[in-house]
Amino acid sequence: MKLLVLGGTKNLGRHVVEAALRDDHEVTLFNRGVTNPGLFPSVRRLTGERADPGVLAAGEWDGVIDMSGFLVRDVRLSAEVLRDRVGHYTYMSSIAVYASKITPGMTEFAPLLPWPDGAPEDHFTMDLYGPSKVRCESLLSATFGDRTAAVRSGFVVGPYNPDFGNWGWALAHDTPMECAARPTQPIQYVDARDLAAFLLHLTVCGLPGPFNAVGPTRTMADLADSWRSVVPDPPPMNWSPTVDRFHLPHDGTNDGTFQLDNTRALTAGLRLRANEEAARDYVAWVQAGNTPPPPPH
Numbered sequence: 376m377k378l379l380v381l382g383g384t385k386n387l388g389r390h391v392v393e394a395a396l397r398d399d400h401e402v403t404l405f406n407r408g409v410t411n412p413g414l415f416p417s418v419r420r421l422t423g424e425r426a427d428p429g430v431l432a433a434g435e436w437d438g439v440i441d442m443s444g445f446l447v448r449d450v451r452l453s454a455e456v457l458r459d460r461v462g463h464y465t466y467m468s469s470i471a472v473y474a475s476k477i478t479p480g481m482t483e484f485a486p487l488l489p490w491p492d493g494a495p496e497d498h499f500t501m502d503l504y505g506p507s508k509v510r511c512e513s514l515l516s517a518t519f520g521d522r523t524a525a526v527r528s529g530f531v532v533g534p535y536n537p538d539f540g541n542w543g544w545a546l547a548h549d550t551p552m553e554c555a556a557r558p559t560q561p562i563q564y565v566d567a568r569d570l571a572a573f574l575l576h577l578t579v580c581g582l583p584g585p586f587n588a589v590g591p592t593r594t595m596a597d598l599a600d601s602w603r604s605v606v607p608d609p610p611p612m613n614w615s616p617t618v619d620r621f622h623l624p625h626d627g628t629n630d631g632t633f634q635l636d637n638t639r640a641l642t643a644g645l646r647l648r649a650n651e652e653a654a655r656d657y658v659a660w661v662q663a664g665n666t667p668p669p670p671p672h
């Protein structure tokens with residue numbers, strides 16, 4: 376299919392582009408040409424700012440995958456330009472959309488965060504990350520109806536991605552694995568390549584609605600054990616609230632965020648690889664000389 380990717384050159388988006396090229400889709404990238412400009416040299420590229428997406432009026436596509444929609448203003452502008460120019464609009468959203476952080480087992484239809492009165496649609500702050508994703512999903516539904524999907528993920532692991540990168544680094548370099556969260560902290564993640572395949576699948580098949588694209592809930596300790604099992608002589612585990620990764624509250628007030636119900640995504644076609652495979656590949660990627668990127672915030 377003719378596929379437009381908004382973004383596509385940084386952490387997760389590059390896996391989407393790789394998956395699309397592997398499946399012989401005709402890909403067009405839209406970005407500023409700032410991040411990894413040398414990636415995918417043979418792919419058609421439209422250069423521009425999300426705030427000024429007029430260049431997108433020059434084409435038509437069967438589907439778009441939006442990886443760079445953070446600001447409501449930007450998603451509104453691209454939706455206006457693309458309304459009659461694309462078939463399916465798949466939007467990369469986040470698990471940060473949910474109003475509750477403590478309720479276990481939330482499906483996609485659990486209550487979402489409200490939009491704060493008077494908040495700016497054109498200015499990004501971390502406080503507005505979740506509400507902006509909610510508002511973007513809702514404006515896309517209003518514009519595209521059943522021709523849009525919203526994919527909600529949290530931690531994303533895999534080559535080029537920062538999450539759990541410190542564990543990959545520790546295992547590759549035989550330094551202690553660190554975690555500030557408690558060992559019983561519930562946690563969910565998804566491998567970037569599984570997520571990319573799912574984003575593509577939804578777009579190709581035109582599947583609508585929101586999806587919790589997350590893996591099964593494990594405890595941090597269980598997950599650490601499965602990561603440690605991929606090297607013959609694993610380094611020690613340092614569970615301390617003072618280390619610099621995984622600062623999740625010890626009182627359980629963020630536990631629901633990582634106990635989401637992923638049934639709808641699995642039914643729609645999300646395929647999840649084993650934790651050990653994700654860990655082994657991340658360690659191999661570091662051992663090949665790569666450095667995990669810093670966490671985004």
Ligand SMILES: NC(=O)c1ccc[n+]([C@@H]2O[C@H](COP(=O)([O-])OP(=O)(O)OC[C@H]3O[C@@H](n4cnc5c(N)ncnc54)[C@H](OP(=O)(O)O)[C@@H]3O)[C@@H](O)[C@H]2O)c1
Binds near residue numbers: 387425470529
């Ligand atoms: N753990 C996670 O990583 C995680 C979890 C949940 C959701 N998400 C969502 O995943 C998406 C980000 O993933 P990613 O960073 O890996 O995506 P990506 O598509 O690999 O990278 C971001 C892309 O956006 C482009 N871009 C940035 N600012 C732009 C602007 N002002 N105008 C036009 N293009 C712009 C960048 O290229 P240029 O710099 O060249 O413009 C780059 O290609 C976001 O929607 C995020 O909310 C991520």
